[in-house]
Amino acid sequence: MAEITVAARTAETVAARLGRRYAAERRFRILGLASILISAGFLVLLLGTVVAKGWTGFLQTQIAVEVSFDAEVIDPDGTRAPDVLDAADYPALVRNGLAARLVPDGDRSARRDLSALVSTMGAEQMRRMVAADPKVIGTRTTLWLTASDKLDMVYKGQAPREVGAAGNVLNDRQLGWLAQLEQAGQIRKAFNLQFFTGGDSRAPEQAGIWGAVVGSFFSLAVTLLISFPLGVATAVYLEEFAAKNRWTDLIEVNINNLAAVPSVVFGLLGLAVFLNVFHLPRSSPVAGGLVLALICLPTIIIAGRAALKAVPPSIRQAAAGLGASPLQIVAHHVLPLAMPGMLTGTILGMARALGETAPLLMIGMVAFIVDIPKSPLDPSAVLPVQIYLWAGSSERAFVEKTSAAIMVLLLFLVAMNMAAIWLRNKFERRW
Amino acid sequence: MNQFIPRGTSKISARGLNVHYGEKQALHDIDLDIPAGEVTALIGPSGCGKSTFLRCINRMNDMVDGAKVTGSLTLDGSDVYDRSLDVVQLRARVGMVFQKPNPFPKSIYDNVAYGPRIHGLARDQAELDEIVMNSLEKAGLLAEVESRLSESGTGLSGGQQQRLCIARAIAVAPEVILMDEPCSALDPIATAKVEELIDELRDNYTIVIVTHSMQQAARVSQRTAFFHLGKLIEVGGTEEIFTNPKEPLTQGYITGRFG
Amino acid sequence: MNQFIPRGTSKISARGLNVHYGEKQALHDIDLDIPAGEVTALIGPSGCGKSTFLRCINRMNDMVDGAKVTGSLTLDGSDVYDRSLDVVQLRARVGMVFQKPNPFPKSIYDNVAYGPRIHGLARDQAELDEIVMNSLEKAGLLAEVESRLSESGTGLSGGQQQRLCIARAIAVAPEVILMDEPCSALDPIATAKVEELIDELRDNYTIVIVTHSMQQAARVSQRTAFFHLGKLIEVGGTEEIFTNPKEPLTQGYITGRFG
């Protein structure tokens, strides 16, 4: 009966400590929940920052300017020769148009201040109008011209507007003009088409991501074309054909390690081998795509092998029992069943490749490239590198452009991830 | 159909106990009394709900998503599923030994000391040492492990591991010990040792044991309950159940016609 | 010890067959003749090498890393392990049905049509249709699935799936059908149907079946071979083996003393 008393004492002691133990339990649980919330909080903070800083990047300030296509300036000799029309001093016309409204006197510094309000795109717009139809020469018309980045910033409220404020990007005189324009209803915000159709530019209001998007597209196309067949073939070989021996062990160890090699090292490989030995063009999507292909090859192989492993052996046995050859077993049964898994892995690999930056810096993708690439051999930027370049640019307006570009990049990534998740959920089989 | 024993003497007592796992009902309306100081064996074909019943007693089913228990189950007359009852305390009173020996990946000493430590049963190291030694002794393991208390518990043989698990359960000084097929992963010699141990423990603890082996039930238990498809078919003295079952189902099972 | 049947009438014939899995020897020196047009059952306790022997016949062991086969095994007198023999062709002649039904995750039609397709057995669609229908008919499945040939084969019940696998094997018009515990995953009713089917198929095919159930062996087979620990202990007419085994081991096994 001694045990009974011991048991009774147990109950008592346990009860006495229960409060403290449950408090510890609660604390622990809160720690866990807090960790998740903090992690999620960072995600929200990051996305919030990006969206808050970047959404205005999709808008662009424009000002209405009455310009005259002055024949004296454009084509003094009346030749209408395209060369002459092209080379004319359109910026002066824009300046004159602005000056006519805002500054009666013509002092030099005022005119400089004035031309700092509009983007050079205005002059370009006029040039194109003349080139398209020389008949406009000699007429006057009101055009909505793209504002300069500084005016854009102030008008959007991302730079101070009070006269004399610290960190002013426009001087007092320019701020006065802005008020004038606003009063006259000659300033507005419009959708920033240039951002989606343009290439890089040193002028923030002219900078666009299309060049980088096309560059990314070309790079990823090269990556996909190389890494997908190679990855699938390797996975199939290792999982379905290779005997277990030293050689296949070596390959396996290799793949596992390559998956964890820092991407900047792949950049060094690209520089030393693809550029210096094979003389692929610098800054080109071919070189970039090749490097990225090597980077995501292990991912694809590992995902592919997992997908192949998930196909039950009974399927293979059934096919073998009917007299299918090993390749037929793979081609008719195993691969089709493993394909969704392989595609998921490939999409995730591509998503990673889309965001890779460091190795591309190594192969010269940091150059200033304006033209939209026409082929994978042309120099081009890619989205993440463009983001890096803009993030490092000193103009305040590039912060907004950087954030907007990040939004576009994340959009692509989310789309790719969703596609992968959708694929996984749709085709995932539990055997 | 059931043979009730007087309520006062029963340690554990189920009335109208139903258990659902999601849609599936695993136990139907069980009325069962388990007397103190005896070994009660639960037998029946696979999937009949033996483990489910056992795990109701220390509310291990709480951990299973979607498990729902209705009806009443009392321990010493107080409802186990009462909201005011603390499950930690309950489990300190009701120890459990599992089918597969599951020593913690710690030293043998720490394995046994674990329960007393979390419940604060020992005031000082000496007391803890005493509890550990005592429990190992009772589990008949002390002689075998005395010299290597600081080695890992997972390094022991299967039978030793299971006895270690029993020692671990005893160390908390529970009133009831539940055992779910404690010998099914052991070889015959280890099984014999554990059975012997159960027999010795009977004096101080109420023991409920689930077993697949009718021989084992016959060897170690005083009472036997036969489950079938989630229903309690018959319960009674072990002797009687095995020699003179009342229900034809029981008869069929113990003579090996099904299961 | 073995009862040889005249070589001429045996479809499959093993002489001194040894199989190793890496270090481990799974079959020792097997001499066994399997006559054409009969059902031969292989019985014996778990791990005795029944499946291994069966899988030697259509060289499924080729797919196992480290499996090594020595000795001779002939099908219609020609060596199955001859280098010049094409394993694909061999397997077209020797069909196989597995323990767990394993239909392809394709339509019922495609399941059955797969074999004829890869072997080019049908010249046109009509011919293929005929083969498929015929095979389903022979497998006693046609009535049940006729209206849903384009549905997935994995959607059938277990018994139907197993008969689908048999239809699939038949579709290639093999001479021999190997079955490795074809009913162990099925319920009694489905089992009965499959057994019935086996009985019908016997007229046209040589069937070798591995089974755990002695009742099943007795029901479906004309000859029975008893394996023990990788050795062939006894082979003979089923009737005789079950009523009057020569070897004490066989006796012990069929009376349930071990296994």
Place this chain on the structure above:
Amino acid sequence: RDQIRIVGSSTVYPFSTAVAEAFGKAGKFKTPVVESTGTGGGMRLFCSGVGESFPDITNASRRIEPSEVEFCTKNGVTGITEVVIGYDGIVFMNSKAGPDFTLTREQMYKATAKDVPVGGKLVPNPYKNWSDIDPSLPKEPILVYGPAPNHGTRDAYVELVLDPACAKQPELKDMEKAAKKKACQTVREDGAWVEVSENYTVIQQKITSNPAALGVITFSYLDQNRDKVKAAPVDGVVATYDAIASNKYPVSRPLFFYVKKQHVGMVPGVKEYVTEFTSDKAWGKEGYLADKGLIASPDAIRKEQANNARTLGELKM
């Protein structure tokens, strides 16, 4: 290759890219690819050879050195045209949020040279805070972001700040020439002087995020970022357009670019690019480069340079 490749000075980079963009917009040729490598780095690339894989134009913020011409010649780069595009001042600037600096060149020397004379002896630079050099300076740790040796601005800094300040140190007067050069021109390596290579926006970035740090950078960066940074007056002169144009500001120098004549014709558009660069609408007093902070040369010089550029006059050392 049918696309011009331009390398070289980070100082000229903003101007070069502006011209490249304008040139590309005209639509007749592809937009040149411009990389900012620093004057020295650009020269090395430019002079490494003739052919597809070598750049056509290099920008420079100092004149080409005889040693570089030699290197060019050695590699077969024999025809070079030099164009002076305007002027630039080297400014010492820091964030608007930071303290105000008023500096002399001697103070800059003392702040950034590796070894400085103290008490008649050349010792490793002991100054930690600006106020250690002169109590009138802020009591902030010395942290200067400056260009690496592959930059023309670095050479200009050495030539226009370190050497003159050094020459005034009596302790160094009697030193042997080579040793003196080394003593005067070596900058600190203890972390007070941080070298930035290839890209001035990095300096820009670092000083905006680090208000107490000073950046050695060029006028156009100041001009374009007046909302964020301010420049320290040097020897009492504030860096303004006019002060630099009139040569009052002590640390100013001309900017250049160099054209590989052998590539004219080989790569389409080189000549046209030069023409665009040297047009008044670009480098004129009211041209778009002036908006970017280029200090235009006097009209006469521009005219002469434009002529020389368009006729691809040979470089004369």
Place this chain on the structure above:
Amino acid sequence: MQTVTLAAILLLISTLAFQLGRKRAFAVASDHPGTLHSLPGYYGWWVALWCGLPAFAILALWLVFEPSLIRALVIADLPEALRALPAERIDVIINEVRNAALGHATANPDFAAAAEHYNRLQQTGFASAVAVTVALALAGATFAYRRVHAELRARPRVERTITVFLVASSTVAIFTTVGIVLSLLFEALRFFHMVDFVDFLFGLNWSPQMSTRSDQVGSSGAFGMVPLLTGTMLISAISMVVALPLGLFSAIYMSEYAQPRVRAIAKPALEILAGIPTVVFGFFAVVTVAPAIRAVGGALGLNVAAESALAAGFVMGITLIPLISSLSDDVITAVPQSLREGAFGLGATRSETIVQVVLPAALPGIVGGVLLAVSRAIGETMIVVMAAGLSAKLTANPLEAVTTVTVQIVTLLVGDTEFDSPKTLAAFALGLMLFGITLGLNVIALHIVQKYREKYD
């Protein structure tokens, strides 16, 4: 463009060959029913392979050698005077000729002629390429077609070809590793010719910006990587301080506590966090985190450098949370349920079970995961390039600016392509060290993780 057309044509011919081969097999089959060795399709493939493989091989060779061939021919045809020029000059001329051939005007009549020649050559060249490859394709197809007969083992042959492709593919991984090692080693060895290996490994000064010409005074050109290593370690350590608790606790909460609903939201959120490119995090560090840390530091009266190790490490830590959490989640769920039940059965609370039973059991796996994360932190580039400092300082103060191995690799190589100065080559030596360190960590980590998995499988 032309080449693409040619490739398309070859592909078309191969397709035809496939059809023909198949037809032929059918014909053979109907002559001798039941004797065909393989399915007709395989005969088709066999013929198509014979048709396509050699043709495409030749096409590939042609693509590789065409430029140099035409170049040689054009040079041979240039006027004597031009031909005598040095090689670089000829290079220029050829480029100009090529541009002229593309339609850019040229002033030099010699070049115009050469351009014409170039165009002609290219046309003939392409014509002959077309002729040769198409002929080869046809020949191959005919050869194979003729040999289609019943006993032809078409399937094994086709399959062997495919298998060869599979095997070849699997060696790419090896070639990649070999490529990495060789390219790093080669350039690093050149570096070690100029800089002493021991100085590099144990030197305390890093000041790589050397003068670019002989008549200039640059920095001393010290290449001691210790400050870089300590900087890397400092930032990695900070990142682990952030990531380890957050990641581990997230994993614990998700695997042990969370309702399925919470899990369904939290898991994808962490996956999104894992999928965000690090360049975005770098931007985040620069515009949000670093200023915030400075502000907090300022408020506390601390002197925080603009590119403090803390900011970079902190943000890097955020990026590592998902990695640690998912690896820990894996190992925690791999701990057998029976251990948890054992603890619960003794009356342990959930947290007691986790802390005292589950975590110790999962420890090796978690350690492996952490090592992987550390290796990732060491190799991470963009965040530190954007948010960490440039000057190599030997300090353990997280509020100071330090630089890392990867930052130096990038700054040394971006924009500069001179491969004869130690400055550039140093990047490769650093790359080699980085490769070595991460490789070592990975091998150990993978080993631990694998061994741990085996324990419970």
